[in-house]
Amino acid sequence: MSELTPEIAADVIAASQAGAEEAAGALSRALDREFTMEVGEATTLDLAAPPEGFGGPGLAVVMTFAGEGAVAVLAESTGLTPDWAPEPDPTGESKLATLAQELSMLLVPETLMADDFQAAWVTDAGEALARGGVADSAAAVPITLKSGDDQGVLWLVWPCGSPGEVLAPAANAEEAPAEEDDAPPQPTPTQPAASGGDPKPRIFDFSQLPPYSKSLLKVRLPVKVTLASKRQSVEEVMALCPGSILSFDKQCDAPIDISIGDQPIAQGETVKVGERFGVKISQMILPAESFKALRSDKAG
Structure with missing residues (x-):
């Protein structure tokens, strides 16, 4: 190198x-x-x-x-x-x-x-x-x-x-040092748009997170891009050899799935970046919501 x-x-x-x-x-x-x-x-x-x-x-x-x-x-x-x-x-x-x-x-x-x-x-x-x-x-x-x-x-x-x-904020001598507080600083979301408009997405300033939270941002996770997938019998898998062609039900222009571990996070499309393969994200996938029904037992 x-x-x-x-x-x-x-x-x-x-x-x-x-x-x-x-x-x-x-x-x-x-x-x-x-x-x-x-x-x-x-x-x-x-x-x-x-x-x-x-x-x-x-x-x-x-x-x-x-x-x-x-x-x-x-x-x-x-x-x-x-x-x-x-x-x-x-x-x-x-x-x-x-x-x-x-x-x-x-x-x-x-x-x-x-x-x-x-x-x-x-x-x-x-x-x-x-x-x-x-x-x-x-x-x-x-x-x-x-x-x-x-x-x-x-x-x-x-x-x-x-x-x-290079991208760190420049020091400003006129600004007073921040006072220490027992509670950790909280990320500041953007304010919603004016009445009648769509609310702006909430953007957080990660530099304001407490140290123990910042350390989580450095954790490296496996990012997986799945072009297509299918299930085959062991017999079919054993029959694979050079020259074999695998066909999938997925269309050629269908979105590509992007996952962190086994959790889908986005969909995108293939792009060429120089001589390398890349994926341009077109849609984010929100985590599935989990609900638990609350039930109160009535006295007989």
Whole structure:
């Protein structure tokens, strides 16, 4: 496996050029406009004197590879970021999560496999990269994005020693420290829409969960995608050999089932992500509700 160092700049450029069309498609789907992209030559990033248009607020995509990170930054000043990006709704969050996953496979060599990928808005790209441990010797590749008459640069920067800190909230010295409370902080749901409209989905800020609950978010669970299934007799199974064809009752365009363990959680459709297989979630499946009837015995 390649290491995420500045020395692999040529490999990163080659991978980005090979995946340029699909990466442009991923950006188009996520940012609600059509893009084309052109990969430039690698350079060295100097946070003290960043390239023109690099700093300020913008969208940051963080990709983590065995503890080291690469960050793709698209500044708000390019005019290519959508208005909803600073405060995305659930649909926007899903778009950004999908974008981060796709770019983690399309902008780096195939020998690198991301074990984490996130995308979110940052108030200052330079400060975010500094928090993430990006040194002045970091490599940077400018990727020119074009959408109609608009044009801007998506900067791909690596390595990042503390990728988990890039999207962490910036410290604000003016804010008073939170007072400790005996009760653990509770997640804050969004408020319902105005009267007469549909209520907004309840979005929880996981950063507000108590430590003992946060630890549960790190538990790794098996995710299973089932294309189709059937039952056969032992005799039929024993007769299987190379060249055998299994037919299923399921239609080719029917939704694919996604499960955590044996619990169905969603349905989706197959997609191609680079040269890899993927599933685009189209519907979430709510857990089955369980009711127990209450009965009061009447005195005879």
